[in-house]
Amino acid sequence: MINFAEILNANPIGVFATQDGNKVKTRVFQYLFADGKKAYFSTNSEKPVYAQIQANPNVSFCTHPQNFDSVLSISGKAVFVEDDALKVRALDVNPKLKGMYKSADNPVFKIFYIEVEEVTTFSFAEGPKTYKM
Numbered sequence: 376m377i378n379f380a381e382i383l384n385a386n387p388i389g390v391f392a393t394q395d396g397n398k399v400k401t402r403v404f405q406y407l408f409a410d411g412k413k414a415y416f417s418t419n420s421e422k423p424v425y426a427q428i429q430a431n432p433n434v435s436f437c438t439h440p441q442n443f444d445s446v447l448s449i450s451g452k453a454v455f456v457e458d459d460a461l462k463v464r465a466l467d468v469n470p471k472l473k474g475m476y477k478s479a480d481n482p483v484f485k486i487f488y489i490e491v492e493e494v495t496t497f498s499f500a501e502g503p504k505t506y507k508m
Contacts, residue, residue: 377506379494380409382438382447389438391416393427400427404436407465412508413488414449417465417472420483428453434489445498451508455487462486 383406391404402424407415414436418425428434437448462479465486466472476484494506 377494377496379447379449379491380414383409383414383449386438386440386447389436391424392435392437393424394431394433395423395427400424405469406436406438407468407486410488412451412491414491415461415465415486415488416453417462417469417484417486420485425485428455428487436489445496445501448495449489449491449493450495451490451492453487453489455485458486 387406389404389406390401392399392401394400400423404416407417409415416436418428432452432454433450434453435448435450437446439446459479462484466476466479472484491508494508495503496506497503
């Protein structure tokens with residue numbers, strides 16, 4: 376089994392993909408923390424990504440170190456949670472979020488996790504590998 380959280384912790388900035396109608400939409404996103412098979416992220420309920428996840432929760436997040444070796448992608452269903460303790464943890468992990476949202480009770484501040492179903496890695500030395508969680 377792969378420890379995807381260890382890799383995400385080292386490389387928290389990546390590309391997040393959602394379904395936008397009949398096309399795929401990507402944007403830069405930041406991973407926050409993990410708990411078991413759950414990888415946590417946050418967004419603003421007024422952004423299109425929030426509506427896209429609500430419409431189709433199948434998402435993917437891809438990240439890599441500066442030298443692009445190795446690349447990690449996690450895929451699964453996104454689940455929004457209303458949990459003030461998790462929101463406080465997210466604000467503590469990322470001070471920029473705290474600057475934007477001020478507190479966990481901000482109504483537009485939303486936290487969600489990807490229930491990781493599949494992890495794919497690629498390195499030049501080992502090629503692609505897929506792990507079912």
